Amino acid sequence: KQEVTQIPAALSVPEGENLVLNCSFTDSAIYNLQWFRQDPGKGLTSLLLIQSSQREQTSGRLNASLDKSSGRSTLYIAASQPGDSATYLCAVHDYKLSFGAGTTVTVRA
Amino acid sequence: DTAVSQTPKYLVTQMGNDKSIKCEQNLGHDTMYWYKQDSKKFLKIMFSYNNKELIINETVPNRFSPKSPDKAHLNLHINSLELGDSAVYFCASSQDSGRSQFFGPGTRLTVL
Numbered sequence: 001k002q003e004v005t006q007i008p009a010a011l012s013v014p015e016g017e018n019l020v021l022n023c024s025f026t027d028s029a030i031y032n033l034q035w036f037r038q039d040p041g042k043g044l045t046s047l048l049l050i051q052s053s054q055r056e057q058t059s060g061r062l063n064a065s066l067d068k069s070s071g072r073s074t075l076y077i078a079a080s081q082p083g084d085s086a087t088y089l090c091a092v093h094d095y096k097l098s099f100g101a102g103t104t105v106t107v108r109a
Numbered sequence: 110d111t112a113v114s115q116t117p118k119y120l121v122t123q124m125g126n127d128k129s130i131k132c133e134q135n136l137g138h139d140t141m142y143w144y145k146q147d148s149k150k151f152l153k154i155m156f157s158y159n160n161k162e163l164i165i166n167e168t169v170p171n172r173f174s175p176k177s178p179d180k181a182h183l184n185l186h187i188n189s190l191e192l193g194d195s196a197v198y199f200c201a202s203s204q205d206s207g208r209s210q211f212f213g214p215g216t217r218l219t220v221l
Contacts, residue, residue, distance in 0.1 A: 031207050034209060034210070036212075042215070043199060043213055043214040043215050044152075044199070044212040045212075046209045046211065049208075049209045089152065091152075093207065095165070095206075096157065096165055096167070097154060097210065099152040099153070101149070101151055102150060
């Protein structure tokens with residue numbers, strides 16, 4: 001059974017600092033890994049999807065890496081802004097999406 | 110032009126009632142999903158449909174019955190609601206099971 005862990009559970013940083021969010025998973029036989037953002041009371045927004053054959057994906061200030069053999073992914077957010085405050089969810093896809101519990105990020109102005 | 114829409118947004122009902130949540134996607138996707146997010150914010154898949162056929166059923170009680178009248182719609186009917194069914198239910202869709210999933214805004218169900 002796939003288990004997904006996200007550390008830390010919460011993170012508070014001053015504006016401008018880089019964010020590093022960690023995700024680990026127990027079964028490396030995955031198709032892909034997806035990072036989502038969830039704002040309070042809202043649905044999920046897909047940020048990045050990394051295929052199992054890829055090592056990283058980039059979109060603007062976001063960069064996600066994947067080390068399938070060690071069961072780890074890291075989401076980097078450069079030069080954080082208050083608008084980046086949200087919960088970030090990691091989900092791994094084997095035959096279904098299995099989610100971590102999320103990292104709640106607060107960026108202080 | 111909402112990609113994945115759900116109705117209603119909020120649903121408050123008494124224990125024992127039967128209720129339905131509707132989901133529609135206008136992305137032309139073949140696969141649709143229902144997820145449950147509990148009070149601890151943990152998201153778990155309930156069902157997945159591909160071209161109107163059930164492909165994933167994650168040990169969900171029989172009181173929950175998904176129905177897909179066509180590729181663009183996946184509705185969730187819940188019989189004999191229980192207190193533990195209170196949660197936020199999300200619908201999602203993807204082009205196929207290996208692609209990015211797009212989520213609806215969620216339906217907050219409260220069972221009194």
